[in-house]
Structures are given as structure tokens and as C-alpha cells.
Amino acid sequence: MSASKPPQEPGEDPIREHVFDGIAEYDKRLPNWWLMTLYATIVFAIVYWMWSQHFRRDTDGQRVDNVVRELRAAKLAAAGAFDDAALWAMSRTPSIIAAGEVTYRSTCASCHGANLEGGIGFNLADGQWVHGGAPVEIMRVVADGVAGTGMPAWGGSLGPRKTAEVVAFILSKHPAP
Template sequence: MGHDYDGIRELDNKLPFWWQAIFYLTIIFSFGYWAYYHVLDIGPDQWQRYEAELARAEADAASRSAGKAELSDELLLAYSQDSAKVAAGQADYTTFCVPCHGANGEGGIGPNLTDPYWIHGAKPMEIHKIVSEGVATAGMPAWKSVLGDTRVEQVVAYVLTLKGKNVPGKEPQGEKVEE
């Protein structure tokens, strides 16, 4: 039995078998899903999966940091005495920092890193924070996501070797820091 609308003839054809099979299998699956997650409460819900993933991430972070010394001013100063860390930091500095701070730390777009004047702090941990998190208002990008923790520490070690060299360059900015 068909219908005719504006010259378009519509027929009542049966749905293909594969289409009906998928429909009925979906209904059967939904009953199983409903029983598994809601009636029998066997399957983990979204909150339980979240907590499991969070615990796994915390365990991974703890295992990565196990055996690694707590980062401090003293540790970063010690890194600045380690020629391998300084050389690795210099390589990353050359790649990522030279466009703004100059090849010798003399400054350019960014501040001079060799004079005793510092805008956001001159302590090793303050420098580490600046390199890691950046300073959005000053146009300094955060490098932690690009370099990772180890390479940021190496760059800081290299920057610490530049302090006090007073290379001619950009005029002093910030407050004078006595060490």
C-alpha cells in the first residue's frame, strides 16, 4: 500500500534484515549494559575510573621522583658547577633563549642576564620558576612543557653561570640584587 504526494510515490517496504538485526542487538546490549552497570553494580562507574586513573598517575609521579633530590637553591647552584649540566643547558639556551636574551646573556627583547639587576628575582629557584612557568606580562613563555624538568634545570644552571659577567648590552632593568 503506497501513498502519492505531489507526484512522489511512497511505498511501505520492509526494512532490510541487517538493519533490523542491528536494532534488536542494540536493545539486547542495552539490557546487558543496564544490568552490568546499574542493577548488579559490577562495572566501575565514571568516578571510580577517574579515581583509579588519578591513583595510577600519582604512583607514576612518585616513582619518577623517587631517588631524585628535592629541587632547591643549593641544588641548582651545584648544577651550575657541573660542566655536563651547564653544557646541556647552554645548548638549550642557544636554541630557545638567544633570540630574546642574546648569545652571551646581554639582553635584547628580554632583559640582560649578566648584570646584578633582576626583574623577577635572582635566586636560583626564582629563575627556575620564571623559566618553567614564564612571565606572561613580560612576553616570557613557559618552557617546562617544551623542555621538561631536567632540561629546564640545565638551562637554569647555565643562566647561573652568566650572572655577574656584566657583558655590555641592554640597560639594567629591575632591582639590584646583592649576593
């Protein structure tokens, strides 16, 4: 059915060309606040996309990996299962390294140096191990000490958790296998 545009009053908004079933539409301008909101969301989307895809340093995947690694190491540490794999995993875990470093600074640095460079005790960063360099061997030396030398046994005063953390801190200075 054909229909024509209804007559227009002066001062009214213009009426759009099409008419359907006798119904015509005003051609109203969108309000400024509405347009500004639309443009702002477009600008925000572009800026956010650039930031999230191009400028952020770690991706979501990496952050998930880090959290999973932390949880796994924390679980191993809580279980008290300190084998080589567990100690290496702990040595790549920032929160455990940080805890181990605190113990190292207060308990070990006086003899082994602030940067593990040695002094009264041996260098712990050079990759040369007199009593064995496997994580469990290092852990045993730290826990039991070396009888007849200046290296005391720390297992009793630190307990297994802190002993493992300080070993993880030392291992963090060495490449993982």
C-alpha cells in the first residue's frame, strides 16, 4: 500500500522519507550525551585492546602458569616432600625464594657472604660443591651441618620448611637442570 508523508508543522523535527502502513518517523538527532558515551566506549576499546594485546608484559597464560607453579611448590613444601624435583620447583617460585632469602640473610650470610660469594663458609654460587650439588645433598648439609668444621647443623633450629626454603633460595642462583 502506498502512502505519502504526513504534512509537517513548522519547527518540528524533519520526518524521514519512508512511510510504512501509514506510519512515518521523525528524523531526530541523537542527544549529545548519548553520542559522547558511544565515542568514549570506542576510544576505550581501542586503548584497552592496545594495552592488553601489545603493551602488557605478561600474558594471562603466563600469569596462570605462575600461579599454578606457586601452588604446586607450596603443596610440595607443605607435604614436606623435599626431593630434587620439589626443591628445583621451589627454587623457581618467587614467594619461596623471597622467604628463603630472609632466612639466608639472617642465618647464613655472615659466613657465606651477602651474595653467596663465600667467606668463612664456602662459595655457594660458583657451581662447585664439596659435599654434593644435588638439591637433596645441599639440603642434607644445611640440615645436618658438616661435623668437625665451622658449618653448624640448621635442621633443628630452622625446621624442614625453612631449611628447604633457604636451599631453594641458593638453587635460584643456579640454572635448573
